[in-house]
Amino acid sequence: MRREAIVAEDLKKRYMTKKRKGLLRSEKQVVEALRGISFKIYEGEVVGLLGPNGAGKTTTVKIISTLLIPDEGNAWVYGYHVVNEAKKVREKLGVMLTVEKGFYGKLTGRENLEYFGALYGLKGKELKKRVEYLLELLELEKLGAGDRLFEEYSLGMKARLNLARALLRDPPVLLLDEPTLGLDPPSARRIRELVKTLAHKQGKAILYTTHNMFEAEIVCDRIILINKGKIVAEGTPEELKTAIPKIKTINLIVRGTGSVDSIFSGINAEKVYVEPTDGLYNIKIQVYKPEEIIDILVKKLVNNGFDIVSLKIEEPTLEDVFIYFAEKGVKQ
Ligand SMILES: Nc1ncnc2c1ncn2[C@@H]1O[C@H](COP(=O)(O)OP(=O)(O)OP(=O)(O)O)[C@@H](O)[C@H]1O
Numbered sequence: 001m002r003r004e005a006i007v008a009e010d011l012k013k014r015y016m017t018k019k020r021k022g023l024l025r026s027e028k029q030v031v032e033a034l035r036g037i038s039f040k041i042y043e044g045e046v047v048g049l050l051g052p053n054g055a056g057k058t059t060t061v062k063i064i065s066t067l068l069i070p071d072e073g074n075a076w077v078y079g080y081h082v083v084n085e086a087k088k089v090r091e092k093l094g095v096m097l098t099v100e101k102g103f104y105g106k107l108t109g110r111e112n113l114e115y116f117g118a119l120y121g122l123k124g125k126e127l128k129k130r131v132e133y134l135l136e137l138l139e140l141e142k143l144g145a146g147d148r149l150f151e152e153y154s155l156g157m158k159a160r161l162n163l164a165r166a167l168l169r170d171p172p173v174l175l176l177d178e179p180t181l182g183l184d185p186p187s188a189r190r191i192r193e194l195v196k197t198l199a200h201k202q203g204k205a206i207l208y209t210t211h212n213m214f215e216a217e218i219v220c221d222r223i224i225l226i227n228k229g230k231i232v233a234e235g236t237p238e239e240l241k242t243a244i245p246k247i248k249t250i251n252l253i254v255r256g257t258g259s260v261d262s263i264f265s266g267i268n269a270e271k272v273y274v275e276p277t278d279g280l281y282n283i284k285i286q287v288y289k290p291e292e293i294i295d296i297l298v299k300k301l302v303n304n305g306f307d308i309v310s311l312k313i314e315e316p317t318l319e320d321v322f323i324y325f326a327e328k329g330v331k332q
Pocket residue numbers: 015016017031032033051052053054055056057058059060
């Protein structure tokens with residue numbers, strides 16, 4: 001049986017902030033960042049924590065990583081309590097929060113890793129071996145980055161070094177907060193491949209936050225969707241796609257000079273988006289049963305002098321799931 005690596009039980013967190021009221025006045029305000037979040041993450045899986053801005057993703061990651069104390073609820077990492085046994089929890093964790101934090105600009109990538117490795121208690125040959133292994137694993141040597149100063153690093157190199165640092169102690173649990181944000185495709189791909197290998201081949205438990213739905217779908221075994229501090233949906237990407245009303249999208253590109261708006265009057269669609277580009281119209285029509293309207297639609301377009309350049313019917317994507325739950329708000 002797979003072991004539970006992270007267990008979160010009814011986590012709640014409020015922040016006290018001040019809202020400006022005019023030039024000199026401000027009013028205290030309570031932000032309910034987490035309103036009771038419970039989940040489990042097992043060894044060997046990548047679990048995506050997804051949600052719109054301000055949903056509570058970073059707050060959750062910070063609580064699990066012992067950087068923030070919850071107001072209510074509990075969480076454990078390999079059975080150690082995140083508040084009462086924070087030191088033990090930290091020994092089990094590799095955390096990647098923001099890209100640059102804590103690295104020394106005047107040290108090379110290799111020296112930075114050696115420095116943090118020493119802080120974590122690695123020494124001598126063991127430390128050197130681990131650092132060389134990680135420089136290879138993250139392809140930093142290949143990019144000529146091992147002996148370059150950190151201040152000269154590109155964003156992609158910084159992210160790779162950040163992940164290397166999180167792996168120094170070879171921890172069984174990784175918390176990765178938007179690890180590919182702003183990266184070029186090769187760096188993002190390298191990190192995604194590595195994350196999957198670390199979970200599936202080495203059995204690490206990985207909590208992964210991202211805004212990128214394409215990424216979530218290819219990296220995550222399971223997804224937890226949060227909105228306004230609550231879990232609104234949970235499952236594999238496939239399960240989530242079947243959890244929303246089976247709305248499909250007719251994707252049409254047509255060429256013509258007339259107005260397309262009259263075409264859609266009388267057509268029973270949920271939503272229609274029209275985007276004119278260079279003499280073409282890019283049209284998206286969301287409907288439950290495309291087969292019921294497609295004939296009429298094509299006839300109307302042709303009778304009004306439009307050429308159909310392409311026509312596709314698309315199944316719901318993870319992005320549709322995300323938008324559906326974000327718009328729907330919190331299930332009560
Ligand atoms: N230190 C803080 N003080 C006050 N409010 C905060 C603080 N940190 C977060 N918040 C608020 O708590 C809520 C949850 O924030 P959090 O950063 O956890 O969300 P998120 O899902 O990570 O968002 P994003 O996708 O934008 O990074 C938001 O309303 C945010 O404004």
